[in-house]
Amino acid sequence: MFKFHAIKLRINIRPPNSKSQGFWLHFGLAIATFVGIICLAVLPAITQQPVTVKVLIQALEGTQWEPLVEDFNNEHPNLRLEVVKGPNNTNLVEDLYTSAFLLGDSPYDLVYMDIVWVQKFAAAGWLSSLSDRVTETQLDAYLEGDVNGGRYEGKLYRMPFRTDGGMLYYRTDLLKEIGAEPPETFEELMTLSNTLQEQELVPWGYVWQGKQYEGLSAMFTEILEGYGGFWIDADTQEVGLDKPEAIAAVEFLRDTISEGISPPGVTTYAEEETRRLFQNGNSAFLRNWPYVYSLASDSEIAGKFAIKPMVHQPEHGSGACLGGWGFGISASSDNQDEAWTVIEYFSRPEVQIKYFLETGYVPAKTSLFNDPQLVAKFSYLPDLLNVVQNPVLRPPVAQYAQASDILQRYLSAALTGSQTPEQAMQAAANETRALLKR
Numbered sequence: 001m002f003k004f005h006a007i008k009l010r011i012n013i014r015p016p017n018s019k020s021q022g023f024w025l026h027f028g029l030a031i032a033t034f035v036g037i038i039c040l041a042v043l044p045a046i047t048q049q050p051v052t053v054k055v056l057i058q059a060l061e062g063t064q065w066e067p068l069v070e071d072f073n074n075e076h077p078n079l080r081l082e083v084v085k086g087p088n089n090t091n092l093v094e095d096l097y098t099s100a101f102l103l104g105d106s107p108y109d110l111v112y113m114d115i116v117w118v119q120k121f122a123a124a125g126w127l128s129s130l131s132d133r134v135t136e137t138q139l140d141a142y143l144e145g146d147v148n149g150g151r152y153e154g155k156l157y158r159m160p161f162r163t164d165g166g167m168l169y170y171r172t173d174l175l176k177e178i179g180a181e182p183p184e185t186f187e188e189l190m191t192l193s194n195t196l197q198e199q200e201l202v203p204w205g206y207v208w209q210g211k212q213y214e215g216l217s218a219m220f221t222e223i224l225e226g227y228g229g230f231w232i233d234a235d236t237q238e239v240g241l242d243k244p245e246a247i248a249a250v251e252f253l254r255d256t257i258s259e260g261i262s263p264p265g266v267t268t269y270a271e272e273e274t275r276r277l278f279q280n281g282n283s284a285f286l287r288n289w290p291y292v293y294s295l296a297s298d299s300e301i302a303g304k305f306a307i308k309p310m311v312h313q314p315e316h317g318s319g320a321c322l323g324g325w326g327f328g329i330s331a332s333s334d335n336q337d338e339a340w341t342v343i344e345y346f347s348r349p350e351v352q353i354k355y356f357l358e359t360g361y362v363p364a365k366t367s368l369f370n371d372p373q374l375v376a377k378f379s380y381l382p383d384l385l386n387v388v389q390n391p392v393l394r395p396p397v398a399q400y401a402q403a404s405d406i407l408q409r410y411l412s413a414a415l416t417g418s419q420t421p422e423q424a425m426q427a428a429a430n431e432t433r434a435l436l437k438r
């Protein structure tokens with residue numbers, strides 16, 4: 001049999017002692033406060049994810065951004081700038097942004113924009129206005145063309161970062177060898193190229209962007225300007241593509257190919273292909289943007305080339321197409337203020353100087369053209385200011401993407417010989433007129 005034993009619990013209930021009760025009360029309170037602080041302040045800081053600000057950018061520049069992105073992220077532990085690298089072609093990046101916006105909630109908070117996208121993106125309502133974030137006095141520090149290119153119906157949608165202008169690169173050593181000055185006119189460019197090629201000093205005379213893409217339109221505006229022509233007058237909507245000046249401009253480009261000054265493959269070249277040809281010593285002249293300067297200074301033609309404004313007809317002036325990149329904020333982003341923090345960071349003079357010293361891109365801030373550090377490395381900068389202050393604009397119209405597409409198609413047809421320059425430019429002008437009437 002089991003025997004159950006009663007267990008007696010003896011509880012000592014002592015009379016309350018007020019001194020020890022006070023101690024325990026204070027101790028409890030201190031613990032509670034400590035735990036409270038941990039919960040309210042320290043834990044969220046440990047567990048909270050930083051807010052991600054996402055941007056899409058051409059791969060080449062995305063790589064050049066890396067040190068800046070690292071600095072930004074180190075300085076802003078609560079933010080994380082995430083860079084998505086896209087193709088090295090402005091149209092393709094524009095298409096990727098466009099499809100993201102059309103799908104609704106864009107995955108990109110920041111929009112790193114070519115100057116020619118702004119009208120379309122702003123008209124579609126895809127961008128937030130930046131007008132309340134920046135004063136007109138702050139904008140006065142930037143090149144006028146870059147600021148105006150970022151406006152749509154009176155509001156600012158793009159904060160300028162870097163400007164661009166097309167120019168002529170030439171081989172100083174080769175010209176010295178034949179005792180010639182750099183060319184001023186289209187004809188001189190052809191004659192000098194011919195001489196250099198005949199003397200077998202260089203395989204090709206001149207390389208330029210002839211592929212069917214945005215770079216072709218940008219390059220063509222400069223040739224057009226040099227012949228005294230125009231594309232679309234944004235004020236009157238007049239189209240000048242079928243005028244004799246425009247046809248002469250196309251004929252010049254065609255002649256460079258048919259006379260063997262430019263390689264036949266030029267109709268498939270974008271900026272990078274032409275840079276490589278020039279940099280490897282295969283061409284005497286090159287049309288390109290300023291970014292080439294620093295890269296070519298690190299190549300086998302280092303110290304053997306210089307830049308100058310584009311060639312033109314004797315009775316007309318040089319054209320430098322206004323290009324350039326800046327920041328917008330996607331209207332559908334939940335991180336508007338965080339995106340602006342990134343823009344503010346990229347607008348700091350010291351950040352810009354570091355970036356431009358490294359890459360050779362051209363600042364959109366006027367004062368930086370005379371910055372001692374930048375001028376010590378890029379001695380042409382003060383002269384370049386004058387060039388980029390008087391640029392040729394691609395037409396600032398909301399239908400720009402389609403207008404450029406029309407021009408690219410017909411230019412390409414004329415350059416590859418499937419249409420005559422007259423036929424092609426007549427058709428381009430008609431389609432552009434129809435587009436603007438729609």
Ligand code: GLC
Pocket residue numbers: 090114115116163164214215216218271289322323324325
């Ligand atoms: C450069 C210019 C840009 C232009 C593009 C064409 O990136 O900055 O404005 O549209 O070249 O390829």
